[in-house]
Amino acid sequence: MTNYTRRYVPGGTYFFTARLQNPASDLLVQEIDLLRSATRLCMKRWPFEIAAAVVLPNQTHMIWRLPAGDADFSKRWRLIKSTFSRHVASPDYISSSQRRRGEKGIWQRRFWEHVIRDIADYDRHMHVIATAPVQAGLVKKASDWPYGSLAVRKMGLDPSPPRTTAPVQLVPNRAIAAPAS
Numbered sequence: 001m002t003n004y005t006r007r008y009v010p011g012g013t014y015f016f017t018a019r020l021q022n023p024a025s026d027l028l029v030q031e032i033d034l035l036r037s038a039t040r041l042c043m044k045r046w047p048f049e050i051a052a053a054v055v056l057p058n059q060t061h062m063i064w065r066l067p068a069g070d071a072d073f074s075k076r077w078r079l080i081k082s083t084f085s086r087h088v089a090s091p092d093y094i095s096s097s098q099r100r101r102g103e104k105g106i107w108q109r110r111f112w113e114h115v116i117r118d119i120a121d122y123d124r125h126m127h128v129i130a131t132a133p134v135q136a137g138l139v140k141k142a143s144d145w146p147y148g149s150l151a152v153r154k155m156g157l158d159p160s161p162p163r164t165t166a167p168v169q170l171v172p173n174r175a176i177a178a179p180a181s
Contacts, residue, residue: 006113008071013051013116015125018077019059019108022091026057027106031088032147035060038083042076052129054148056136061129063116073113081107 020027028035032055039050048070051063066073085106094105103109116122133145142148 006074007115008073009115010071011066011068012071013063013065013122014073015114015116015128016062016064016073016077016111017059018062018081018111021105021108023058027088028055028060029057029147031084034087035080035084038080038087041083042079045079046070046072046076048073048076050149052126052149054129054132054145056132056138056147061132063122063125063129077111 035055042048043050047067049065051065053060053062064073064076085104088106091105094103098105114125116125129148130142132142133139133148134142139145
């Protein structure tokens with residue numbers, strides 16, 4: 001069995017990708033209101049901030065900021081995925097291992113997460129979110145995709161700056177760099 005190591009940074013900023021089990025499915029855009037409701041419910045129970053997001057037909061990418069002292073993003077994804085899954089029909093085929101685990105077969109078991117390290121890392125992941133609909137061949141211009149935060153930013157509602165896991169030193173520390181006299 002694979003041992004997944006997750007990096008939990010209380011109050012950190014994270015990039016996530018969660019995918020549906022069926023890569024040919026378009027369930028997330030068909031049921032976009034349900035996904036939004038499941039996410040709002042989770043945010044009400046266990047607060048966090050969504051800095052950016054894009055929902056594609058079979059996957060979603062998000063950047064979250066967790067509250068200070070809290071690093072439990074797994075609990076939040078579990079609630080979002082389970083709430084969403086409870087309200088959609090089961091797929092035609094569910095594997096025996098999914099059946100044994102009591103899974104509905106909507107989502108892949110895991111999700112991918114990455115701790116945002118600094119502003120440059122944040123910008124790279126914002127670029128991934130902004131260009132995902134174009135990369136997937138869904139639209140010619142990213143701003144034409146209605147299921148992402150780029151559509152919100154067109155209206156002048158930019159998110160606040162990111163919180164990184166460690167402060168970025170912009171000016172060299174002269175005490176360290178200066179030779180001892």
